[in-house]
Amino acid sequence: MTYRPEIRFLLNDQEVRLSDVGADDTVLDFLRIDRRLTGSKEGCAEGDCGACTVLVGRLTTRGLVYETVNACIRFLASLDGCHVVTIEHLAGPNGRLHPVQQAMVEHHGSQCGFCTPGFVMSLYALWMQVPHPTAAQVETAIQGNLCRCTGYAPIIRAALAVSEHGTPSSDYLTVERDRIAARLAALKDGQRVLVQKGESQAILPADVDDLSAVLSESPEATIIAGATDVGLWVTKFLRTVSPAVFVGHLDGLKEISETDGSLTFGAGVTYSESQDVLARHFPHLAPYWDRIAGWQVRNMGTVGGNIANGSPIGDTPPVLIALGASITLRKGDARRVVALEDFFIDYGKQDRTAGEFVESISVPLDQPGRHAAYKISKRRDEDISSVAAGFNVTVENGVITAARIAFGGMAATPKRASHAEAALVGRPWSEATLQAAADELGRDFTPLTDMRASAEYRLKVARNLFRRFWHDQTGDQAQLKSA
């Protein structure tokens, strides 16, 4: 197989070609150390603080799309064909401040200033999409940005005032969009890319079939989609991920289709990309999706990756299991379909053989049930769940005819609450029935105590969610209002 031995991308207004790139080189180190673009900061190197936020633009079926990403855990090799915009590129030609920057200065949005470039980039991305945001939209856009000085109030005030200083239509990335898109298109040659630094190798397959071929050649390779988990293997645990096979750029894994009563999306579809379509069919998932990590991570991370990595505390498996989702695994040209709940075998063990990869996820549509998705965490946003739950209960003529209830954070894998489900089916739809089912949870789960929550709290709150579900369905009790 022929391949291109270099990655090509645009960095601000320059074209960059690199061949000496390892699997675990990060974008942030490249910017700060190699290019001395020191405006992007390292605050945590785990995608939680947002001080390293940059924009990455890429050509999609919807045209050239810019998104915020965490440069600290984004791998350099994955930038092939992309446009990276850093804080250094925002001010105008004669040093004139960008509208976001002007608003931040005017509203005293910086104190120590270390988090500020990251906030500016997140607010820039928001402003391009929503020039006149609500406070709630601002909060969602900066979920992935920590500030320890200001208490956020002046940053929110600045975010609400950006459009007083300019319009997105006259912004550089709008004005130059066609030219940039043409430059990015010119970088694409449809070839597999293979770059190497020493022993460390990064491969970007040409397409999904090529991915399949690469994995057949190197079944032990690390598959990297959004790098929101694998990035931490490198930055926090110093693990080696070579050879790394990147899949985030593959259009073939980004397809979303609604056919045969199912919603199917490719394993490369990010949380952000899946949000609208999921919310349309399953409105209960809209607020839940906003609570998965921060915006940068939702722009990078994929639902497929969240499933494939097998974590017991991933946010998407419980709610997808409740919806009866299945996944398609592919190896070579062979495909098999597995119910999502069966994919998780034990802690760190999934039903995936070497060389096999998750190709797509399917969710049955037109479900008549009563649905809910809950996430319990120490902090409301950008936290890992202590307990996550998906409820899907079908009621016919006042009787529960089917129940799929799955929990995360309660066992070594995301898991259905089978005893609780059994206690529901065939019984009247009533608070007492739900309470009785909740009492069965102790037979379904023996949760652990860790730094996120105690076993007692996990079990108690999981039981209480059955009552929460009842009241939310009947609407007889208020919910907490955060907006």
Added chain:
Amino acid sequence: MKQTVSIRGATHTDLQHDSAVKHVTGRADYTDDIAEPIGTLHAYLGTSTVAHGRIRDIDFDAVKSAPGVVGILTAADIPGVNDVSPTGRHDEPVFATDIVEFWGQPIFAVVAESRDQARRAAALAKVDYEILPHVTDAADAMAQGYPHVTEPLKLERGDVAEGQKAPNRIKGQMRVGGQDHTYLEGHIAFAEPGEDEDVIVHSSTQHPSEAQHMVAHVLGVPSHSVVVNVRRMGGGFGGKESQMNLFCAVAAVAAKKWNRAVKIRPDRDQDMESTGKRHDFVVDYDVAFDEEGRIHAVEGQFAARCGWTSDLSGPVTDRALFHADNAYFYPHVRLTSRPMKTNTVSNTAFRGFGGPQGVIAAERMVEEIAYQLGKDPLEIRKLNFYGGPGRDLTPYHQTVEDNVILRLVEELEEDADYQARRRAVLDHNAKGGLIRKGIALTPVKFGISFTATWYNQAGALVHLYNDGSIMLNHGGTEMGQGLNTKVAQVVADAFQVDIDRIKITKTTTEKVPNTSATAASSGSDLNGMAAQNACDQIKTRLVEWAAAKWNVTEEEVRFLPNEVRVGDDVHGFNDFIKAAYMDRVQLSAAGFYKTPKIHWDRAKGQGRPFYYYAYGASVSEVSVDTLTGEYVIDRVDVLHDVGKSLNPILDKGQVEGAFVQGMGWLTTEELWWDQKGQLKTHAPSTYKIPLASDIPRVFNVKLADWSENRELTIKRSKAVGEPPFMLPISVFEALGMAVASVADYRECPRLDAPATPERVLMAIDRLQGA
């Protein structure tokens, strides 16, 4: 008509942070952004992986043969003293030699060509430990007879036994969690070797002079050989007061050993594991009071998780006692501190410096009284506020002379419509729904001055160049609080020139010696006065010179906006300065200031440790989901006293920021150790500071515009860094009220801090079972 001309950037006006434009463009340089000289090496610490143990053997073979490794530093490589204790107690080795006393204690450093190489190599050492028993908790430490890390303090006044004859008495215990600073920029030091014994260290420290002295101590050289520079920090909050000494020392030792520049920057996990935090406390209280709710006697024991060394635990636990009265008069009182040694990282300064833990204990006692008597806690508060003669003496025998708490609280109560809202909250809860509400109004009184009296001094250096531009340097450090901006405003005012004329430069031990930490909220108070003193010296020379030169009286020489009037003649400022230079007037001065009136006799527990007090109050309203323990802060109103503010908008920023940081301390920020004594919350993924969506849904912050410091502070302003940190105790207490509602407020909710959703739900569970 006469036109009023004023300068840009005078004091008492809103002015943006001097680095704001650099912040938003990414052009503000932090230590890690300084261009590295060719050959720069990188150091990384190798740390203990047990909480307490004896090192039997270390195998460095894999470390030495790792790619890029230049060498290893251990205690044996330290040319001077293996110690960075900030208080001279010599109890804090840079590198462990025989015993390790907490998980994360530095044992060695690897020095390599790149940071990545150093970091990877540091993980390859094989340390063989004999595991020893460990204790991570202050209560366990007391139970197991662990020692104090430093001398405890006792404050006593009146006759406690007599006071305890009051009709009511409640004893209780409260646990108050610690807090990680989570400054966005972590620890870092970057050392460049010079000739002879010289070394220059660029670092992100709040205390460059101490870092200088510590580096000299560790290198075994005089302080004059070491320069420490700080342009700015990416946040400090107390976490970079003493904790940076370690990193400065390691970088300097390596730089001298290999004669190459050396940078050391721990990753976030190591930063959080191996550097100190806010002290956790276990407070045992005993409050006696009458039927009205008036306090007669208070007895309190404040035990703190100090960690393996003393660090600043002495003054921190002292300050907890100094604030265990908050704004309340205790007729009879006995307070004792127990600075417990534990096998955890040595806890350190953090905004409030023990004060918040004292204040929250006082507020817990108020809650106890209110719940017992079935009254609004605010009523109990007002009843017990410091008052006039006979009710104005603190447990440390300082008279409260500047009390404005009642005025603040009553204004806030009115402005925030507290009474009506409290009634609405009670009505809401009476309906018995799943979402319960709580509301609380809590006060803050906070003493200003270092309790180490000698720290209350400062220096500044002002140069007026002969083109009329001004260079300002002072001993304070800029960590985001806007100190440089405020001090420059003082200088602009002094010379009556636009602030743009003033260049604010990095803090360096070469320009102002023997400075105090930028801490204890003292930055503007001390350095503003020192800068003003320098300006006054130069102005005095200029006035004398001009009066003689133009044959007018000294009163006839006046500094007007950007010009100087001499008799009837007006000179542009630049021309005036140029003329002074030509006549050989000295245009540079070193200013100095020391805080008057303060004294403190620790052995007796008596004195006037504080020059003055800053006050504040807040009302918080919250909603709690009684099924999950989750909550939302619906509304917060703050009224805070900063005296006559030097820069109201920056002060407001300090109040808002401190509030949210304090709210994090009391809500979601939880430090959690496992059975082996390893801190498991050591990165933002596991340690949760507030996000934008956590802040109050309505957040009204007001400064008390009528306030003026009765003491002669800089322009009658008051310190602002720490006092507002305690305002969110109202959030904590409002959460408690929502919890207590499930048992009809019959019982004090006795929430421990932080009130995580888990703690809230478990408290609800406990009260529902009661």
